[in-house]
Amino acid sequence: MKNILINVLGMTCSACSNHVEKYLSKQKGIIDVSVNLVMGTALIHYEDDLDIDTISKYVNDSGYQYGGIYKLDDEKKDHSEKYLIIFLILLIIMMYISMSHMIGLPFFDIIKYSSIYTLLLFILTIPFLIFGKDILIAGIKNIVRKSPNMDSLVSLGVIASFIYSFINMILIINGNKDLLHHLYFESCSMIIYFVKLGRVIDYHSKEKTKDAIKDLVRVTPEYAVIKTKNGEKKITIDEVKIGDILISRSGEKIAVDGEITKGEAHFDESFITGESIPVKKKINDGVLAGSINYDGVVEYKALKIGPKSTISEMVHLVMNSLNSKMKITRITDKISSYFVPMIILIAIITFIIYLILGNSFNESLIHMVTVLVVACPCAIGLATPLAVVTSIGTLSKNNLLVKSSEILEVIPKIDTIVFDKTGTLTNGKLEINKIYNYSSYSKDDLLNIISNIENNSHHPIAKAFKKYLKNGLEINNYQELSGIGVKGKINNHEYILGNNKILKNIANDKQDDEKELLNKGNSIIYVLEDNNIIALIGVRDTIRSDALDTIRKLKNKNFDIYMLSGDNKITSNIIGKEIGITNIKAEVSPKDKIAFIKELKNNNHCVIMVGDGINDAASLVEADVGISFKSSTDIASNSANVIITNDKLKEIMTLIRISNKTVKIIKENLFWAFFYNILMIPIAIGLFKNIKINPMIASITMMLSSLTVVFNTLRLRRDKDV
Ligand code: AMP
DSSP: OEEEEEEEESOOSHHHHHHHHHHHHTSTTEEEEEEETTTTEEEEEEOTTOOHHHHHHHHHHTTSEEEEEOOTTOOOOOTHHHHHHHHHHHHHHHHHHHHTTTTTOSOOOTTTTHHHHHHHHHHHHHHHHHHTHHHHHHHHHHHHTTOOOHHHHHHHHHHHHHHHHHHHHHHHHTTOGGGGGOOOHHHHHHHHHHHHHHHHHHHHHHHHHHHHHHHHHHTSOSEEEEEETTEEEEEEGGGOOTTOEEEEOTTOBOOSEEEEEEOOEEEEOHHHHOOSSOEEEOTTOEEOTTOEEOSOOEEEEEEEOGGGSHHHHHHHHHHHHHHHHTTOOOHHHHHHHHHHHHHHHHHHHHHHHHHHTTOOHHHHHHHHHHHHHHHSOTTHHHHHHHHHHHHHHHHHHTTEEEOOTHHHHHGGGOOEEEEEIIIIIEEEEEEEEEEEEOSSSOHHHHHHHHHHHHTTOOSGGGHHHHTTOOSOOOOEEEEEETTTEEEEEETTEEEEEESGGGGTTSOOOOHHHHHHHHHTTOEEEEEEETTEEEEEEEEEEEEOTTHHHHHHHHHHTTOEEEEEOSSOHHHHHHHHHHHTOOEEEOSOOHHHHHHHHHHHHHTTOOEEEEOOSGGGHHHHHHSSEEEEETTSOHHHHHHOSEEETTOOTTHHHHHHHHHHHHHHHHHHHHHHHHHHHHHHHHHHHTOSSSOOOOHHHHHHHHHHHHHHHHHHHHHHHHOTTO
16 A cells, blocks of 8 residues: 655635545545645555556546645745735726716816726726636635625625626717716725735635644654664665664754663653653653654664654644634625525516516616625625734734634634643743752852752753853862762862752751642752752742733633643642642643544534644644744644734733624624615615615715725724723
8 A cells, every 4th residue: 555645736615625535535546535625635545556647637537636746845825915916006096097086086087088987997807807716716606506605795796796887888888978887897806806815814824834734744853863783874764664773862853753772861752742841761761753852872763654653643633623624604604695695586586576567678687787786795895804904913013923814703702711731821941949048158159059060961950050150160070960960069068969869868857848849849959068958949840920810810701711731640730720720631642632622612612722832733723713922833833823922821811802802893894884785775676766776876885885894993903902
């Protein structure tokens, strides 16, 4: 059996990816297929005698296109962004041409040159239709599939306005100048432009998520050092075979999952296990690909390579979560699913009734199209994207980088917030938590002595002291006491720092203080000066300064709060207790974290996950909203929807507040966008004998709805409270 990951082009929704998956899995020689919509890829397991050409033929036969074998650095650029500026200029020109005569700005006499005026607007609209053809096609496809969405509403409005304006253009050229105000070409262009703008914003968020997977793959090094009979040799990771003996030195990453055969060292495995402190590994202990060797030389036997490795499993988890995340429906899609069929129905009924009442086919048709045109709120194209763009701007001023705009609509539904512990609620590194100083030295001088000695040590604990080093002291007879601590002489005084094993034969009357430190989750470092205990130092991962306050505020707002940790139960419970979180799940793997979030979602909870490590990446994607920090690992920040740029937990409150306000404004915008136009429908149908459809009034209501939307949205920027 062979595996291949290929690009599949042309898939736009989950129906497409399901179709490709089903079609391919039925073909001869294909054993199993998994299609990923976000990545635009298909992972295919196939029999040895099948070749790539046949696979590419299968993909093309399924109705989509084979896009070659997937490469990590495939650069697929969306050019819409570049075009947006050109089209904005074009849109401003169109607006000027069509509006200038209404507000008295200089332009040529449109009555005299009516044909040129009409043709000009028509020609300028064509590029917009081409620019937005993907939206128009998708919109019509969704109407045919009986699941109209925002695209359908846009397509209907654009196509109806365009056809109506086109017919009127022909009539104007033939001399009917009364119809000059019956042109809606600029509305078509404007709707397409704003919907495209929204698309570009969303495209970028998806690209970021793809980066997360690329980063995850990059966690493992490209090379490994193999031990051979003739010495050491550097080989690429693909050349490593199961059973090879590889060598790892301090500062290097482990290349493949394996087992230590010689030596010992501390390894940072926080990305998989969430354990905050590097763990010591010796002969027969397992090591994980991607973990960092802190301080030793080890030889290890390669056990799991390629798709079976732990890191590949994590890539798989992230990919699976991505697919399930695509189901968010926007408010506009929901409204459109009711609004579109209703308008189509009203338009058809109008057409039939006009025919029954004895009107000509042409006249009945014109009434039908008028209903469609008037019902298409030009402002709907504006309502959501404008609010989203404004809100994203306001959020970024408040230290929040929002990558996928859909989540703004999801946040008001959130009822549960899940926090990772290490690096999220805590600072993620060992720090001095408490000092009991029994010596005559000041605290600073004591710390300076200790730091000078620890400065020679590579042990993870030593890092907690290095920042307290003030002035260099001469150290004599420095010595590492393996598994115990370190020792050295300063000014003829001997200092020993380490765990309680250094206390052998030494009087210890500090039991109360020891107990206090242990109860608070500290590891104790004993400090001896000439065999007397002069200090006890508690080191531990410390709590973020604003964690307590943030959790309290979130609880006051009735959110359910959970803490997940790969760390042990004792440490997790101590931290949870200090922060005020009672729902704690300790000793969980990345897989358990995802399962937990899935379970919450299955029980109809809407979930935010806050995390910072590689081991949180998949759960950040799985949650309805993933939040990470600027200082987090690249993979976590690429997997998250929101990044807190000042690394402050309290910004979660800001995010929730601004998102709530944004959704309120989007709803108001949509109300106004629809309100004016719905008001016009009875008039367009011709229900009122005395008020015939007046195109001037129609365009004024359209403008009013757009202006209302713009001013309503600007409140998002002005409001100091947000
Ligand atoms: P190890 O087995 O090397 O992780 O060390 C076991 C214990 O020895 C640690 O948990 C510390 O309590 C102590 N220790 C080792 N190195 C140091 C150091 N540089 N400073 C203080 N304590 C240390």
